[in-house]
Every structure is written in structure tokens, then in C-alpha cells.
Amino acid sequence: MTRNTIRLIIVLGSLAIAGILAVQIYWVKRAYDIESAKFRQTAIHALSEVANNISRVYELADIENPVEQLSSDYYVVNLRTPLDAEVLEHYLKLEFKEHDLNTDFEYGIYDCDTDEIRYGARVTANFVTNTEEPIVLPKTDKFLNYFAVKFPNSSEMLFKNLDFWILSSLITLLVMGFFVYAMVVILRQKRLSEVQRDFVNNMTHEFQTPISTIRVATDVLTQPKILDQPERLKKYVQIIRQENNRLKSQVETVLTTAKVGRGKLQLDVQMQELHSLINEVLEGVKAEHGEGLKLKLNADRTTIFADRVHLLSVIRNLVENAIKYSKKPFEITVETKNTQNGIILSVSDKGIGIPKEYLNKIFNKFYRVPTGNVHNVKGFGLGLNYVQQIVKAHKWTINVISEYGEGSTFSIHIPQEN
Structure with a gap:
């Protein structure tokens, strides 16, 4: 596989990954927005029912659009009468169960004369009340008489409802990870192939040089006249010894490196x-x-x-x-x-x-x-x-x-x- 082919594969793969990732992000965001709007509508409808149920207890007419959303997780509800905490909590739990709002929430009742919070409590997703810690909720001047509800864990609830999209996103990331890993492996294999090819070429050349030198020296030593030239004889014997030692050193280096790579090197x-x-x-x-x-x-x-x-x-x-x-x-x-x-x-x-x-x-x-x-x-x-x-x-x-x-x-x- 040529370098240009690998480069083209990497570029096309990167573009494909970027496209898939962009589409996945778009649909996850859209699904989150849909769930958020659904949660908002459900919360407003449930709180409206709570306000109207309380109005009916006091034999008052229903209130039109009693709920105002002040932030993504904070709602205030308009009333026409002073409110009892037990009555409010009863209707809150009743309506939230009916509308499947199974998440933690905090509520507070405000004194219209002093504009101070008169009562507040935390209710868990299992609808268990916890009043150990004081509740402090933002105030508003939109209504004369109102109570407020906050959903501190609404984001977690929304993400739980996106389990399919989260799973598909994880699968997409997994596929992308495999692609990146495959590209890394291909590049490593190509580099290793090039390195091994260069190594074989170098090794062949390195071995040929001493072998050729030894062959020439042995050809000289086979000549009968060499025995009459002791200095020349000694020189060629020394050449053979040196080249033999060089070959031995090269082979030992290769073998030792292989042993180290396999973790089998033992030191004395x-x-x-x-x-x-x-x-x-x-x-x-x-x-x-x-x-x-x-x-x-x-x-x-x-x-x-x-x-x-x-x-x-x-x-x-x-x-x-x-x-x-x-x-x-x-x-x-x-x-x-x-x-x-x-x-x-x-x-x-x-x-x-x-x-x-x-x-x-x-x-x-x-x-x-x-x-x-x-x-x-x-x-x-x-x-x-x-x-x-x-x-x-x-x-x-x-x-x-x-x-x-x-x-x-x-x-x-x-x-x-x-």
C-alpha cells in the first residue's frame, strides 16, 4: 500500500468520522431539546392541576395559566388564597406521580405580607419528604400569593430518558475508536515493513563485506607462494580473524536484540x-x-x-x-x-x-x-x-x-x- 493511498484513506476516514460525529451531535441535541420541552410541558400541566385542585378545595374558580417558568428548572405558581403546607405537598406528590415526574424537587411557600419563605421542604424521587435543611428559593414579584417548585436534578432525568441516544453515541464512538486504532496499526505496520526492509538490506550488505573479505583472504592463502612470505601470511590470517570477529559481533547483536524483544535475556x-x-x-x-x-x-x-x-x-x-x-x-x-x-x-x-x-x-x-x-x-x-x-x-x-x-x-x- 503506497503512502498516497494511506493518506487518502486517512483523509476520507477522517471526513467520514467528522460527518458521523456532527450528525450524531445534532440528533442528540435535538432529542435533548424535545425531552426538555416535554418535561417543561409536563411540569407546567402538573403544577396547573395542583393550583386548580387547591382552588377547588377552597371553592374558588380555576386559575387560567397559573404557572410561570423562571428558569429551566424553577417554576412559580399563582394562588388566590393562603396555603397550607400539608395540602400543597399532598397535591404535589399526587400530580407528580400521575404525570411520571419521578425526580427530586424542592418547594417553598411564601408569606405574601412579608415576602419571606414561610415553609419549604425537599422531596426525593421516591416521594419521601426531607425538611432537615432549610430551603432557600428565588423570590418573584409576578404574583401576590404563590408557591415555588424547583427540580434540581432535572438534567439527570432528561439524560436518563436519552438512553437510546447515549447508547448509539457510545457505539458510534466505539466504531470511531476502532477506525482510529486500525489507522494506527496500518501506519505502524507500514513503518515496520519499511524498517524491516531497510534492516534486511543493511544486514545483507554488512554480512557481504566481511564474507567477501574472508573469501579474498582465503584465496590468497591457498596460493603455494604464500608460505614463502610469512609476513604476508600473518597479515591475511589477521584479516580473517578480524572479519570473523566482526561477523560474530554482528550476529550476537542481532540475536541478543531478539532475546531482549522476547523478554528472554538472562544476565550473568x-x-x-x-x-x-x-x-x-x-x-x-x-x-x-x-x-x-x-x-x-x-x-x-x-x-x-x-x-x-x-x-x-x-x-x-x-x-x-x-x-x-x-x-x-x-x-x-x-x-x-x-x-x-x-x-x-x-x-x-x-x-x-x-x-x-x-x-x-x-x-x-x-x-x-x-x-x-x-x-x-x-x-x-x-x-x-x-x-x-x-x-x-x-x-x-x-x-x-x-x-x-x-x-x-x-x-x-x-x-x-x-
Whole structure:
């Protein structure tokens, strides 16, 4: 699947999702407005019945349009006579049950002379009265004699009546979530496919180089005259040994990375002397690359607990990585120093450096900093990922400081307990 095809799918899918979401929001809002209007009509009708029932008790004529809505959940009801709280509560419960207004409400009776609330109570959705807390409701000057009713949980009741629309909205969001997840998976798979393709190409090239070198060296060694040239014989044997070690190191890196990915890496942690391991690595590096390596082994406490094989590979990876990305003659510094919390092992170079936008990606598996169409540096993109995984397995930490065009410094912090 090409990049343009994926981009077209994402754009069309995003437009479809936006359209579905807009339609869903429209219908949910419309359903809410309908339920709100229905609730308002039901409340006004029920309160009108309450007012007229009370009027009939006092043998008064019915009141036309006695209810006034002051807010979405607050109503006042006009009366022509002083009101008894028990009578009002009785008719409120009666009419609300009949009209299925099963929600909490508060009511208050006002004294027309003092304009103060004379009595108030809270009634639950189960029509149980609660008068423990004082009721304070807004006043109005619309009517001379009135009572007020407030529905504090009306919004919750309206949403309960929208259960179908809420369920359909959740299903829509679920479908949208699956679509987004599918797009993420497709993009990840495409990226993984590209990374794997680049990895196979790099691995083939990396393996072909030492294999070709070994084949040429063995062809030379098969010549009868080589036995009369011991220095030349020794040189080609050394070449075969170096290329064999390089192949072995590459294969071990790939296998170790695979083990780490499967969670099957096992460390053989024993007491080690850090400076001895550093010198062991640098002797081999100097033999292959010549001078240009500086040592600043300033740490006094250098005994640590670590896996010898993997720690040697970590140091070798960092040093060889610094050499790869340095212009000749290179200048690499390996430094150790003690801190209050442990030991710092750092490898610094004055190479090409790493742009800031790539610093948080260099430890990703198979990742290599983009260099355009120029590929002067060989590798699988596994070295730094391997280093990070081994550091994590030892419960150490690693960080990098780099300035593009000036160089990089990789530092491993080994805690005191290690």
C-alpha cells in the first residue's frame, strides 16, 4: 500500500468520522431539546392541576395559566388564597406521580405580607419528604400569593430518558475508536515493513563485506607462494580473524536484540573491574582503528556488578559508534568518574553530532538518523537499542548530550548499589 493511498484513506476516514460525529451531535441535541420541552410541558400541566385542585378545595374558580417558568428548572405558581403546607405537598406528590415526574424537587411557600419563605421542604424521587435543611428559593414579584417548585436534578432525568441516544453515541464512538486504532496499526505496520526492509538490506550488505573479505583472504592463502612470505601470511590470517570477529559481533547483536524483544535475556551478573574491561575493549579497537582514543579514568571506586560479556559489548558499541560518526583523524574520549550516587562512564566524540529532533529516537530499534541519499555509515540500527536494553537490564540509566556538527557524549550512570 503506497503512502498516497494511506493518506487518502486517512483523509476520507477522517471526513467520514467528522460527518458521523456532527450528525450524531445534532440528533442528540435535538432529542435533548424535545425531552426538555416535554418535561417543561409536563411540569407546567402538573403544577396547573395542583393550583386548580387547591382552588377547588377552597371553592374558588380555576386559575387560567397559573404557572410561570423562571428558569429551566424553577417554576412559580399563582394562588388566590393562603396555603397550607400539608395540602400543597399532598397535591404535589399526587400530580407528580400521575404525570411520571419521578425526580427530586424542592418547594417553598411564601408569606405574601412579608415576602419571606414561610415553609419549604425537599422531596426525593421516591416521594419521601426531607425538611432537615432549610430551603432557600428565588423570590418573584409576578404574583401576590404563590408557591415555588424547583427540580434540581432535572438534567439527570432528561439524560436518563436519552438512553437510546447515549447508547448509539457510545457505539458510534466505539466504531470511531476502532477506525482510529486500525489507522494506527496500518501506519505502524507500514513503518515496520519499511524498517524491516531497510534492516534486511543493511544486514545483507554488512554480512557481504566481511564474507567477501574472508573469501579474498582465503584465496590468497591457498596460493603455494604464500608460505614463502610469512609476513604476508600473518597479515591475511589477521584479516580473517578480524572479519570473523566482526561477523560474530554482528550476529550476537542481532540475536541478543531478539532475546531482549522476547523478554528472554538472562544476565550473568558478577563482580567486575570497570577499568580493566574498558582497557580490554580499547586494546582491540586501537588494533583495528589506530590512535585517536583518549582515556580519562578518574574513578577511584571501580568495582561493579555486571554481566561481563554484555558490558564489553556495550562499551565496544559506544566506542565504535563514536568512531563511525567522526571524521578522520577522530578524537574519542572514554571517561569515568565517581559521584555520590555511583559511577559515570561516558564516551565522547567530536563527530557530526545528532540533530535535536532525532535525539529521542536514536535508541529505537532499527532507527538510523536520516542522512538523505548519503549512506557512508554502515550498520543495522541496532547498536544503540542494544546498549539501552542492556543498560535497562542492569537497572542503570543512559543519556546523551549532542550538538549537531560538534559531537556527542553518551553517559551511563551505574548506581552505588551496583
